[in-house]
Amino acid sequence: MYKMETGRFGEIDVDEEKIFDFKNGILAFEESKKFIILNSAKESFFWLQSVDDPKLSLPCINPDIIAENYEVNLSDEQFAEINVDENSEMIVLCVVRIPENIRESTVNLIAPIIINATAKQGMQVVMENTDYNVRHRLFE
Amino acid sequence: MLILSRKKDDRIMIGDDIVITIVDCEENRVKIGIDAPKNVRVFRKELLDTQEDNRAAALSAAEGFDELMKTINKK
Numbered sequence: 001m002y003k004m005e006t007g008r009f010g011e012i013d014v015d016e017e018k019i020f021d022f023k024n025g026i027l028a029f030e031e032s033k034k035f036i037i038l039n040s041a042k043e044s045f046f047w048l049q050s051v052d053d054p055k056l057s058l059p060c061i062n063p064d065i066i067a068e069n070y071e072v073n074l075s076d077e078q079f080a081e082i083n084v085d086e087n088s089e090m091i092v093l094c095v096v097r098i099p100e101n102i103r104e105s106t107v108n109l110i111a112p113i114i115i116n117a118t119a120k121q122g123m124q125v126v127m128e129n130t131d132y133n134v135r136h137r138l139f140e
Numbered sequence: 141m142l143i144l145s146r147k148k149d150d151r152i153m154i155g156d157d158i159v160i161t162i163v164d165c166e167e168n169r170v171k172i173g174i175d176a177p178k179n180v181r182v183f184r185k186e187l188l189d190t191q192e193d194n195r196a197a198a199l200s201a202a203e204g205f206d207e208l209m210k211t212i213n214k215k
Contacts, residue, residue, distance in 0.1 A: 014153055028191035029198070042209040058197040059205040065212070066209065095198045098204035105208055111190040124194075126187050129169075134189040 007055035008047070012038070018123040019051055020115050023081075027111065027124055032056055035122065037091070037115075046093060048113060060093035066107055066138065072114060073130050082114065082121035091115040091122075097135070106135035 004014045018036055025032045026048075034051040037060075044065045050056035063070040072092055084090065093113040100104045109132035115122035144152065152160040158180065161173035186205050 026194060027187065028194040040209065041206065045205065045209050056198055057199055057201075057209050058194060059208075063158075087153070095194055095197045096200070096205070096208070097193045098200035098208060099196075102204050102207050102211065105204075106193070108190055108193050110186050124190070126184065126190055128184075132192060138208070 001106050002052055004051065006049060006057065009038070009049075011014070012049070014051060018120075020117075020120050020123045022124075024123060026058075026113065027126075029053070029056060043140050048093065048095070059096045059098060060113060061096055061107060063092060063094040063107065063109060063112065066094075066136065067109055067132070070109070072112060073127050073131070074114075074125060078125055082116040082123050083119045089117040090120060091117050095124075096138070103139045105138045107138055108134050110134050111137045 001013055001015050003011050005011050010088060010099070014036060019034050020036070022033050022035055024030060026035075029050070036049050036051055038047040038049050038057070040046060044062040045060075046060045048058045048060050091114075093115075093127045095108045095111070095113065096105060097108070104106040110130060111124055111126040111134065113124050146152065148162055148163050148165050150162050154160065157177050159173075159175040161175070162170065164171035164175045176182055
């Protein structure tokens with residue numbers, strides 16, 4: 001455990017055991033390779049906090065609260081990128097974009113953040129062969 | 141916008157060196173092959189939109205996220 005000064009949350013405790021390696025970063029932030037998940041005040045709402053860029057954090061939600069039976073549709077090769085096997089414990093988060101008017105908020109269902117918690121590896125993939133889109137509105 | 145009707149294996153030329161091939165066509169999905177010079181960058185639009193939205197998400201105010209949690213009536 002060590003302390004890190006973040007841009008958004010001030011000083012936080014980082015548990016090395018809970019750092020996930022993103023070998024390709026995430027889209028638009030390819031140089032950021034290590035992330036942790038910070039809990040928020042509410043279940044299903046999280047911050048994906050970069051460890052190598054303390055200023056970088058993205059609000060995310062568990063997509064299940066928005067899309068019933070949310071389906072991650074990836075090829076075996078894509079799952080192999082983060083060494084997923086039948087015993088892997090998986091975490092799936094979707095990035096939320098929150099404009100000034102929060103009723104315009106959208107969640108990116110086509111490009112989930114997928115984490116193999118067992119192998120401590122993660123990636124963001126823009127899925128193919130899916131009907132989800134980039135800007136799914138949180139409010140009608 | 142130019143709209144063309146094409147069938148499987150038909151091709152479209154864009155300029156002198158970009159060739160679009162309709163590889164396969166199902167009810168809801170079209171498979172497209174693109175031959176283009178290396179300096180022409182070809183992306184799925186969702187990828188660019190995801191980059192843009194990741195940047196926007198990183199700039200989202202924490203207060204907005206707090207407000208969102210209160211407004212969304214699910215756990």
